[in-house]
Amino acid sequence: MDILVQTLADGLVIGAFYSLIALGYTMVFGIIKLLNFAHGDLYMLGAFVGYSLLSMISGSGAGLMGIIVVLLLTMVIVGAIGMGIERVAYRPLLLAPRLSILITALGVSLFLENGSMIAWGAQYQVYPVQLSHDGWNVLGAQITYTQMGLVLISALLMLGLHLFISRTLYGKAMRAIAHDQTACHLMGINVHKVIGLTFFIGASLAAGAGTMAGAYYGTVNFMMGFIIGLKAFTAAVLGGIGSIPGAMLGGLLLGMMETAGTFVFGGSWKDVVAFSLLILILVLKPTGIMGEKVTERM
Amino acid sequence: MKKWGSVITAALLTLSLVVAGCANQGQSSGASGDEIAVGVLLPVTGNNATDGKDMQNAIEMAVKKVNDGGGVLGKKLKIEVADDGCDPQMATTAANKLVSQNVVAVVGGYCSGATLPSSGVFKNANIPMIVPAANSAKLPAQGYDTLFLINGLTPDQAQTAADYMAANQAKKVALIHDNSAYAKDLADFAKASVEKAGGTVVAYEAINPEEKDFSALVTKLKGVAPDATYFTGYYAAGGLMLKQFKQKGVSGLFLVGDGSFSEDIIKIAGADNAEGLLITATPTAEFIEGAEAFTTEYKATYNNLAPGPFSALSYNAVNLLADALKLANSTDHDALKKAIKETKDFKALGQTISFNAQNTLDTSNFAVLKVTGGKFTLAK
Numbered sequence: 167m168d169i170l171v172q173t174l175a176d177g178l179v180i181g182a183f184y185s186l187i188a189l190g191y192t193m194v195f196g197i198i199k200l201l202n203f204a205h206g207d208l209y210m211l212g213a214f215v216g217y218s219l220l221s222m223i224s225g226s227g228a229g230l231m232g233i234i235v236v237l238l239l240t241m242v243i244v245g246a247i248g249m250g251i252e253r254v255a256y257r258p259l260l261l262a263p264r265l266s267i268l269i270t271a272l273g274v275s276l277f278l279e280n281g282s283m284i285a286w287g288a289q290y291q292v293y294p295v296q297l298s299h300d301g302w303n304v305l306g307a308q309i310t311y312t313q314m315g316l317v318l319i320s321a322l323l324m325l326g327l328h329l330f331i332s333r334t335l336y337g338k339a340m341r342a343i344a345h346d347q348t349a350c351h352l353m354g355i356n357v358h359k360v361i362g363l364t365f366f367i368g369a370s371l372a373a374g375a376g377t378m379a380g381a382y383y384g385t386v387n388f389m390m391g392f393i394i395g396l397k398a399f400t401a402a403v404l405g406g407i408g409s410i411p412g413a414m415l416g417g418l419l420l421g422m423m424e425t426a427g428t429f430v431f432g433g434s435w436k437d438v439v440a441f442s443l444l445i446l447i448l449v450l451k452p453t454g455i456m457g458e459k460v461t462e463r464m
Numbered sequence: 465m466k467k468w469g470s471v472i473t474a475a476l477l478t479l480s481l482v483v484a485g486c487a488n489q490g491q492s493s494g495a496s497g498d499e500i501a502v503g504v505l506l507p508v509t510g511n512n513a514t515d516g517k518d519m520q521n522a523i524e525m526a527v528k529k530v531n532d533g534g535g536v537l538g539k540k541l542k543i544e545v546a547d548d549g550c551d552p553q554m555a556t557t558a559a560n561k562l563v564s565q566n567v568v569a570v571v572g573g574y575c576s577g578a579t580l581p582s583s584g585v586f587k588n589a590n591i592p593m594i595v596p597a598a599n600s601a602k603l604p605a606q607g608y609d610t611l612f613l614i615n616g617l618t619p620d621q622a623q624t625a626a627d628y629m630a631a632n633q634a635k636k637v638a639l640i641h642d643n644s645a646y647a648k649d650l651a652d653f654a655k656a657s658v659e660k661a662g663g664t665v666v667a668y669e670a671i672n673p674e675e676k677d678f679s680a681l682v683t684k685l686k687g688v689a690p691d692a693t694y695f696t697g698y699y700a701a702g703g704l705m706l707k708q709f710k711q712k713g714v715s716g717l718f719l720v721g722d723g724s725f726s727e728d729i730i731k732i733a734g735a736d737n738a739e740g741l742l743i744t745a746t747p748t749a750e751f752i753e754g755a756e757a758f759t760t761e762y763k764a765t766y767n768n769l770a771p772g773p774f775s776a777l778s779y780n781a782v783n784l785l786a787d788a789l790k791l792a793n794s795t796d797h798d799a800l801k802k803a804i805k806e807t808k809d810f811k812a813l814g815q816t817i818s819f820n821a822q823n824t825l826d827t828s829n830f831a832v833l834k835v836t837g838g839k840f841t842l843a844k
Contacts, residue, residue: 169687172712176679288510290700292731299711308712383676383704385732387511393674428680434643434670436680 168306173425175309179382181421182320186375187398188405188413189327190248190368196344196408197364198260200267204274205372206395208248211278212373213380213390214286216240220294220381233295233381237319240377241370248369249362256365257358275395282388290385297381316378323371324414330367331410340364344408393437397424400444406457415455499542500535500795502527502785503562503591505572505582507550511673511700514726516574518772519596520545523571525765526782536789541782548582550575559585567591568795571781574774576600577645583611590797592804594785596777600649604822610797612804614784614817615746615777616828618646622653624830625694625719625744628843630661634692634717638667638685640705642697650696650721666690673701681705682712692717699724703732710737717742725773725833725840735838742843743833749776751833751842752814780812 187209194202219236255274259267301310331337339360343350350357380386397420405416420440427439447454504523507516523543531540544565546558555578562570563585570586573579573595580602586593587608595603599615629637637658641647648670655665666688669681682705685693693709693716695702702724709718710733720729722745730738749755749762749771758779762771787810789795792803810817818826834843 169683172683172686173680176677176683180677180679288513290511290728290732292728296734310711379676384707384734385676385700385704387700389674390676393672425680429684432669432684433640433678433681434672436675437672 169429171305171309172307173429174422175304175307175313177422177425178317178418179313179421180424181418182317183375183379183394183417184398184401184421185414185417186320186323186371187394188401188417189324189410190372191399191402192405192407192410192413193340193364193368195402196410197340197361198256198347199264200256200271201399202256202368203268203271203395203399204251204278205368206391206393206398207275207278207282208244208369208391209372209376209379209394209398210282210386210388210391211247212240212244212376213386214282214291214376214388215243215373216377216380217286217291217293217386233297237374237377241374244373244376245366245370248365248372251369252362252365257361260361275392279388279392286388288388290387293380293384293386295381296384312382316382319378320375323374327367327371328410336360336363397440400440403444403454404447406454409454409456412454412456419455498539500537500539500789501565501567502541502543502782503565503567503570503572504543504545505548505555505558505562505570505593506545507574507578508545508547510549510551511698512550512574514728515597515772515774516547518769518775519572519574519778521766521769522762522771522775522778523782525762526779526786530782530786536786537793537795541786548572548575548578550578552578552581555579555582556585558582562586563589563591568789568797569594569785569800571596571778571785573598575644575646576603576649579603580606580645583608586610590801592797592801594781594804596781597774598646600646601653602645602649604824609805609823610801611823612819613824614781614812614815615774615825616830617824618649619653619657620828621721621744621830622650622657624828624832625654625721626657626661626663628719628742628744628832629658629663629692629694629717632692632717634690635663636666636688636691636716637663638669638688638690638693638716639665640667640669640671640681640693640695640697642673642701643670644673644697644723647697647721647723651694654694654696671697671701671705673697675701676704678705678708679712682708682714685709686712686714690714690716692719694719694721695724696721697723699726699729699732703729703738706733706741707737719744719832722746722773722830727770730835730838738835738838741835743835743840744830745773745833746777746829747814747831747833747842748773748840749813750840751831752776755813758813776813777815780815780817783812784810784817 190205223232255270297312299310339355401416401420402413405412424440428436506519527541546561548555548558559582570593574597576598579598587610592610595613597615599617601618639651641651702720719742725743725745749759788803792799808818815829820826832843833840
């Protein structure tokens with residue numbers, strides 16, 4: 167019993183990170199049909215920007231408030247970088263074949279990884295702030311306040327996003343563009359502005375996950391975004407690429423399945439479990455759990 | 465068309481001049497002139513750059529000392545550094561670069577995975593290689609007469625770990641490696657040694673070193689309640705694992721191999737979690753009697769940086785080479801190879817070097833260290 171609860175709790179934390187990153191994948195795909203493979207590196211960038219900001223203020227005693235402020239600041243900074251990437255690398259290619267823009271995304275990914283290596287060094291950096299590891303004992307499992315906090319913050323971010331998409335004018339514009347970009351142009355919607363905003367939101371969510379992961383695990387390095395980017399992509403596909411509730415659900419499910427898989431098969435099978443799941447979904451139900459049936463328009 | 469022809473001719477001429485210039489440089493970097501070129505092959509970028517840099521510092525220090533003392537054979541030693549990045553492909557490229565620079569001998573080799581291919585390159589060029597760190601049993605198994613290991617071997621280290629566990633009544637042992645050639649070897653030998661000593665291996669797991677979340681694995685360990693857990697990989701994953709191991713309250717001792725012997729493991733795990741951590745390693749300069757002068761000088765030279773895990777060994781490697789050069793009284797590859805092989809009881813920091821039939825140390829030099837109060841000390 168205790169092992170079941172423990173696995174669930176650990177899976178929930180990993181899943182929350184996956185969900186936050188998967189949201190960016192899904193939103194960008196929904197709006198411009200691009201799989202942004204540089205997205206995982208924005209998570210890494212978030213971890214490093216948070217690391218630098220915390221290093222600056224940690225001398226003056228960064229309490230919980232400090233961490234929250236750094237988190238929000240990082241989200242804004244990396245969000246702006248995400249918008250910049252869209253402006254420079256993707257916008258000129260919006261009308262080009264999808265493959266060109268996909269290759270560009272891989273280029274952006276390499277650029278971000280190696281840029282970070284030059285800026286912050288290749289070694290593992292230890293986060294200046296380590297979160298406390300006290301917690302409760304629930305049915306023999308160890309669940310920390312930090313884990314609770316991380317899941318709560320992730321949930322709040324996702325709730326905020328959901329309200330934004332469903333209740334605001336910009337959210338409506340996003341949904342409209344996802345539906346039919348050309349018609350939106352004709353209706354006088356500023357399509358580029360909305361696409362930029364989508365990138366901003368996606369990048370800032372990934373950056374938030376990055377900062378939280380840095381503070382939770384304690385170390386960051388320039389390659390940390392690569393594998394988790396692929397995992398988040400898997401989560402997005404699992405939930406149904408293009409579907410926002412799907413990304414949330416997919417992340418949580420993948421996190422739990424991974425932890426359970428590690429427990430059953432052993433540590434080296436962790437990634438195998440995740441990617442086998444991806445292959446299974448692509449074969450059995452390519453639209454994912456919540457995805458709608460789309461007709462291919464090439 | 466004519467214009468293009470002349471442009472190409474000019475370009476080719478320039479290129480040939482550049483190549484000729486390089487070739488000349490190559491000639492002079494050998495043993496000709498008043499310098500003896502020594503190749504240094506280390507990871508100076510990537511995850512293991514910290515240790516690589518420490519080794520490079522110690523090598524530079526030793527070379528300076530030899531040169532200040534008049535050099536060898538009336539010539540100065542000059543080092544050529546190549547980066548192996550702990551990666552087999554990079555290492556091969558780097559080794560070929562050193563061969564093309566006509567080095568007399570090579571000092572280096574940190575990751576066994578990268579040293580395996582590079583030692584082959586040097587064997588083909590008949591260049592002696594003295595390895596201060598890498599110690600996989602696969603290295604001497606190749607049977608190269610150019611390859612000399614001055615660090616104790618993986619089976620020796622596994623034995624040291626198993627002896628310590630047995631002495632501390634640890635019967636149920638969990639073994640974890642990170643899928644690198646080195647770590648898996650050490651885990652395999654540890655398994656054999658533990659079982660030979662009458663213990664049982666209750667878990668044998670591999671992890672991905674890029675991973676940050678080991679919660680599922682740690683939960684699994686908690687379920688089997690080991691008396692001791694031995695992690696054989698590098699410190700980046702080791703530190704995180706130790707941290708999560710303590711947070712989840714898993715029972716038993718936590719031991720790591722010498723790949724995790726670095727101040728960084730204490731930083732990553734946090735001082736509280738690292739308290740009582742055990743490390744099987746070749747003792748660094750700080751724990752070697754008679755190496756105080758070396759440590760002081762090292763700190764003075766490299767703005768108060770403490771010597772790394774393989775600094776003393778790297779320092780020894782250069783001195784051993786200088787000694788062998790004197791013995792051979794020549795920079796000829798064959799003579800030098802023979803001289804290194806015939807080295808008898810060479811007194812170095814923390815070890816007395818003689819080679820056995822395998823070109824490895826006659827007497828191993830492993831010890832168990834313990835973290836107390838955020839510092840490494842010799843475990844009793």
